[in-house]
Amino acid sequence: MSLLSARDLTYIYSQKTPFEHKAVDSVSFDIERGDFIGIIGHTGSGKSTLVQMLNGLIRPSSGTVMLNGCDIWENPKEIRSIRFKVGLVFQYPEYQLFEETVEKDIAFGPTNMGLKELDIRQRVLDAASFVDLNSELLPKSPFDLSGGEKRRAAIAGVIAMDPDILILDEPCAGLDPLGRDVLLTQIYRYHKQRNNTVILVSHSMEDVATVCDKVMVMNRSHLEMFDTTQQVFSQGERLASMSLRVPQITSIVDTLISSGIPLDKGTLTVEKAVEDITEYMKREGRL
DSSP states (O other): OOSEEEEEEEEEETTTSTTOEEEEEEEEEEEOTTOEEEEEEOTTSSHHHHHHHHTTSSOOSEEEEEETTEETTSSGGGHHHHHHHEEEEOSSGGGGOOSSSHHHHHHHHHHHTTOOHHHHHHHHHHHHHHTTOOGGGTTSOGGGSOHHHHHHHHHHHHHTTOOSEEEEESTTTTOOHHHHHHHHHHHHHHHHHHTOEEEEEOSOHHHHHHHOSEEEEEETTEEEEEEEHHHHHTOHHHHHTTTOOOOHHHHHHHHHHHTTOOOOTTOOOHHHHHHHHHHHHHHTTOO
């Protein structure tokens, strides 16, 4: 049984009005425990609407979301408990900070779960550690933090609930390259240590290629592709038809393949490209 499934999931904005718009249309998929999924797609393709349905923030117009084999809307009065199991970090999550101290902000979710004070404190410390947030910052106001620290504090607030599934909607938006790399590394480390499921929505093909095992491609409210990261990014022409591109290193390797150099199509990282090119040059006696 899959951890999270969608069956014919559809969401219509402004239904039965002149402004009716189908944001997600008949989407179905299965996600397993331990998957690291990337979701890509052009602006307005339905990515954010889809992930908001996965944690019960918005209710589908039709179709079902199944968590551990159960419809999350089977008992609407219990929908809040689903958000403890499927945590969602919004784009620019620092705007969600509101408590007097960083510690209280991170503790907000575990407190609402009804945990004991000692357990809450431990979860706060563990979550802060996962995102490399210095414990000296916990007594401070979240509004005194730097932009990057606010981002990490907001993510720690969701991690502290220890969700089975962590969904991040453009978590690196607005960060400089170094800040983006640091945050992605922290998310990847969290995934590996907890062996939980992570879903990353991103416009950056490089970010998705670096950390994700599988990729969903949304296009005009439909799920066009769902496969391993290498398989998805090996289909550059198909992605281009959806106004998407492959990672830069993948494009460079594809150009070399077109010129007759036998490399792996769908190469995702610079390190892999260097390794393959070096091996090729050794075989050719050029090194």
